[in-house]
Amino acid sequence: MPEFSTLLAQVFTGLVLGMIYVLLAIGLSLIFGLMTVVNFAHGALFMLGAYFGVFLLTYTKSFWVALIVAPLMVGVLGLLMERFLIRRLYGRSPDDPLLLTFGLSLILVEGVKVFWGKIGLTLDPPRALAGAVDLGFMAFPAYRLFLIAIIVAVLVGLYLFLGRTNIGLIIRAGSRDPLMVRALGIDLGRVWLVVFGIGAALAGLAGILAGPMRGAYAEMGVTMVIESFVVIVVGGMGSLLGAVVAGLLIGQVVGLTTLFIPKAADIMVFLVMAVVLLVRPSGLFGEAGLLE
């Protein structure tokens, strides 16, 4: 049995890792929950966030400018994707947008290779966040602590946006009963456009934030999209609260399995997913019937 301080360090590392999973999954969850579209291009948008980040960092020399502008650029791309492609598939089976976005992700990944080359790029954290902070029980990356702040801000912002604003009200109503909302004379197309744009921007934000930890390369979205899917399937497709709880849960599962049986860390994640699906087929916080 490891010492208490090691265990504490592991649990804390797992907690922050869980927060990162939440960040990766939140855009995917948002789009699915409100539009019932499984956005397979989420990983590619994540990757684009990192690449746009490197690009902006090279030209502006400011991580902070890149941090704000790169997600906006990915968000605009998301708006275009929704407006000109995904919009045509509403009302069809959920497979159709899934195939479309999967195809889009292939195009985006190959496009990045054509434009930036097959070799990955470097994205460094800002100087102030480069080192480790002594927490008493362990030295921990300052950058990961900074991520917690960002993730909490994003979650609070989303909560207020969806719960307290008029457009948030319309978005929520539209996801419950689109027909009735339309009958009230509201243009749901514009609402979905905004939601898709926000979801894409969140993927882009996750991408630029992941760059300093993982590097930026064209296939970086592949593992990320798997991690994200596990999180939103466990949490319940489309539930934001579910994504948060599941992200934190998966973080602990990975952290503790790595401490005791490192070989099994990956399998354990899928084991947890299988068990959750057996007990609660629509995930921890999912509404039944969303995908039928």
Add this chain to the structure above:
Amino acid sequence: MDRRSFLATTAAGAAALSFPAILRAQSKDPLRIGCPLPLTGPFAALAADMQRGAQLAEEQLNAAGGVMGRKVEVLFRDDQLKPAVGAQRTKELIENDKAQFIVGGLAAHVQMAINEQTKKSKVLYISTSQSDEISAKPDTSPITFHEALNPTITCRVMGKWAAENLGKKWWIVYADYAWGKQCNMVLQEALQKAGGTLLGATPYPLGSAEFSAHLPKIQAAKPDVFMNVAPGADNIALHKQVISFGMKKTMKMAQPLLWISYLKEGGAELYQDVHGAINWYWELQDSIPSAKKFVDASMKKFNVPPGDYGAYSYSGVLEVARGVELAKSTDAEAVASALRKSPAYDHFKGKQWWRACDNKSFQDLWIVKGRDKAKGDWGLMDVVTKVGANEEYDRTCKEKGLA
């Protein structure tokens, strides 16, 4: 005949007289060499280097009149780092594209799949992947050659050097697949032999980008040496995260292999003071004539110096050519025995030789470290010491089941 066609004919005639070798080379079917590489995915940077190496060899051979008067054509295919795809591409290269030789393969598990195909089709294969099995029973064959170093050699040499020079208490993090597992085993043996202590060894799945869950217990164990056995893009992510946890300040960073492609991708600062073994580094051109020739050619054509793995594929293609010229035949068995009969060669790093009993290439290697301040774009490493070629670093043919 009008003036224009007269000029064209005489120009062509003059060209034919001045470049007879080239014309002869083009008059017959080209000699096709298939080259499967993971051109996409986490090894893309290394694969791009290998593609350049093989292209240089192709160009140099053709400029010198081809091989036995035939033009050389190297055909590249993307194996996507997947054994099944590597096998399929190799099969297509041999059956559809009529490749008579295969040179390449980077990831050990994909290389094994390539080798299965070449053995089945009786095509000579020169592997450029780090692998122990490729030159041992039951996988090797009389027409399977191995140009690259292997985990046993690299990890014995690096393990011994690191234990003697960096510290005796280690933690190893290794990718849970062929190369990583072999290397982990050999490193542990080398550490034990040198009287060191292993504090822990943790596997992770190849292709991971997230290592934070591995780090707290390593931090708590306080090893002298952090041994990073993660290849490709994983290597960069692991270094980034180890540094962010403040562990580079308290531990020495070592890895069995350094790759210039990843030093370039990850940046000089990331690899500062990271020690590793390497099969070749372009600044060796100051002391090795064949290296100088190779570097010059690469700078001229691509404006980048060749990397460690590019050197393997360059040498591999040139060895096919040498074998064909020696055997005066493209028959796999004939070329193989010709290479075994005249085993010594020097294409880029000084003398190398094929050991007759296992078709393994023996060669010098170097211990290098990430340079504090990069010189130019590619001056990223300092050479620490040279370790001369020695068959004793590898397992004996008897140990490989080949006696």
